Amino acid sequence: MTEAGWVQHAVWWQIYPLGFAGAYPPRSDNPGGGLRKLLPWLDYAIEMGASGLLLGPIFASETHGYDTVDHLQIDPRLGGDDEFDELVAAAKSRGLRVILDGVFNHVGRGHAALGRDNWVRRGPDGSLANFEGHDSLVALNHAEPAVADYVSDVMKHWLRRGADGWRLDAAYATPAEFWATVLPRVRAEFPESYAFGEVIHGDYADFVTRSTLDSVTQYELWKATWSALNDGNFFELSWALERHNGFLDTFVPQTFVGNHDVTRIASRLTDERHVPLALAFLLTTAGTPSIWSGDEQGFRGVKEDRAGGDDAVRPEFPDEPAGLAPYGEKLYRLHQELIGLRRRNPWLHRARTRTVHLANQQFVYEAYDGDSSLVVALNAADEPAVVPGPGGDKVELAPQSWTVLGR
Known part of the structure; x- marks a missing residue:
C-alpha cells in the first residue's frame, strides 16, 4: 500500500465549489461567491468532525468544471490564485487538509491540448475522440509522453501551492499504465500526497495495483448500502462486505453514501428513516469516508440523465451555516456522533468485518483489527428485533435503529 499514514484519520467533507458558491449553473442576478464563500463553512466542517475538504473542480473551464480549459488557472468564477491561497491557508490553520479534483482524462474544447501535436485522441477519420459521447469533452491521448509530463507537472504545481492530494476524475477511462507513469513522479517530490x-x-484491486493509485471509489458498497435498505435484503450488504474485506488486502477504498454524481441518499432511500442506518454503516466499516456536503443536513436531490441533470444534487449554499434550515440539525448531530466514534477508533480505517447475525432486515457485524473491535447492529424493520450480542447475550433493537453493542 502506498497511502500516507495521515490518511488513516481522514474524513472528507466533499464540496462542489461552482455550485456551492452559486457560480454554476449561471444566474444573471448572482455572479457567485467564489472560493471565499467556503471560508465561513470551515469551522462548520471542523465541528462536524471532518479532517479535510474534498473539492470538486476549481480550474478554468467552459461550464461545469469537468471541461477544463486551463489546469494552471483557478476558474475566474471562483476567483484566482489569491482566493485559492486564502482558502488553503484558512483550512490549514484549522488542521483541515485539501484534496483537489484532477480532470485529466479529457479536456474542454478550449484547452490548448487541441492545438498540440498528438495530445488528443482521434478516430480513424480524424474526428476528435470524446468522453462517453460528450462532444464537449475531448479525450486526451494518454500514450503521448508530453501528456504525462503535463499532468505530473500540474499535480506537482498545486501540491506546491498547499494541496494534499488528488481525486482523479474518470480514472477508469484512463489507462492504468498512464497513472503508473505519472504518480511516481509526483510522489518523488510529495511522498505524503494522496x-x-x-x-x-471492474476489478478494483487490479486497477490499483497496475495504476499505483492509493485508492479508488467504492461504488459496489455504495450501491449495496442503499439497495439492501430499500429491498429489505441485508444479505446483499453482507456479501458486498466480503468483497470489501478482500480489497483491504491491496488498498483501503474511498467510501461514501453520497457524492456529486449520484442521487442524494435522502432521496435514494425509499424510507428516509434509513438514512441514519446507512450513515452508521459507512462510519463503522473500513475505508476513507467522505460526506457529500448537504447530506449531513438531509438535503434531497435526484440526479437525472439529461443536460443539467446534476444541478439538483449540486445546489448553492447559504452564505454561512446560520442560513441553513433548522430541520437538518438532528442529522448533523448524528454525523458528529458517528464521526466522533470513528475518530476515536482510527483502526476502523483498515478494519475487517465479520457477520454476527444476518436476516432480511437485521444485520449485526463485528469490525475488528488486532485486539480492537466494535459490534454494530442495524434494524431496518418497523418492529423491534432480538439479535445476538457480544458473548451470546440477546439484545433487543428498537424499530428503525442502529446501535454499537460492544467494543
Missing part, C-alpha cells in the same frame, strides 16, 4: 481514482466497475 491520490485516489474514480472507478465505478
Whole structure:
C-alpha cells in the first residue's frame, strides 16, 4: 500500500465549489461567491468532525468544471490564485487538509491540448475522440509522453501551492499504465500526497495495483448500502462486505453514501428513516469516508440523465451555516456522533468485518483489527428485533435503529 499514514484519520467533507458558491449553473442576478464563500463553512466542517475538504473542480473551464480549459488557472468564477491561497491557508490553520479534483482524462474544447501535436485522441477519420459521447469533452491521448509530463507537472504545481492530494476524475477511462507513469513522479517530490481514482466497475484491486493509485471509489458498497435498505435484503450488504474485506488486502477504498454524481441518499432511500442506518454503516466499516456536503443536513436531490441533470444534487449554499434550515440539525448531530466514534477508533480505517447475525432486515457485524473491535447492529424493520450480542447475550433493537453493542 502506498497511502500516507495521515490518511488513516481522514474524513472528507466533499464540496462542489461552482455550485456551492452559486457560480454554476449561471444566474444573471448572482455572479457567485467564489472560493471565499467556503471560508465561513470551515469551522462548520471542523465541528462536524471532518479532517479535510474534498473539492470538486476549481480550474478554468467552459461550464461545469469537468471541461477544463486551463489546469494552471483557478476558474475566474471562483476567483484566482489569491482566493485559492486564502482558502488553503484558512483550512490549514484549522488542521483541515485539501484534496483537489484532477480532470485529466479529457479536456474542454478550449484547452490548448487541441492545438498540440498528438495530445488528443482521434478516430480513424480524424474526428476528435470524446468522453462517453460528450462532444464537449475531448479525450486526451494518454500514450503521448508530453501528456504525462503535463499532468505530473500540474499535480506537482498545486501540491506546491498547499494541496494534499488528488481525486482523479474518470480514472477508469484512463489507462492504468498512464497513472503508473505519472504518480511516481509526483510522489518523488510529495511522498505524503494522496491520490485516489474514480472507478465505478471492474476489478478494483487490479486497477490499483497496475495504476499505483492509493485508492479508488467504492461504488459496489455504495450501491449495496442503499439497495439492501430499500429491498429489505441485508444479505446483499453482507456479501458486498466480503468483497470489501478482500480489497483491504491491496488498498483501503474511498467510501461514501453520497457524492456529486449520484442521487442524494435522502432521496435514494425509499424510507428516509434509513438514512441514519446507512450513515452508521459507512462510519463503522473500513475505508476513507467522505460526506457529500448537504447530506449531513438531509438535503434531497435526484440526479437525472439529461443536460443539467446534476444541478439538483449540486445546489448553492447559504452564505454561512446560520442560513441553513433548522430541520437538518438532528442529522448533523448524528454525523458528529458517528464521526466522533470513528475518530476515536482510527483502526476502523483498515478494519475487517465479520457477520454476527444476518436476516432480511437485521444485520449485526463485528469490525475488528488486532485486539480492537466494535459490534454494530442495524434494524431496518418497523418492529423491534432480538439479535445476538457480544458473548451470546440477546439484545433487543428498537424499530428503525442502529446501535454499537460492544467494543
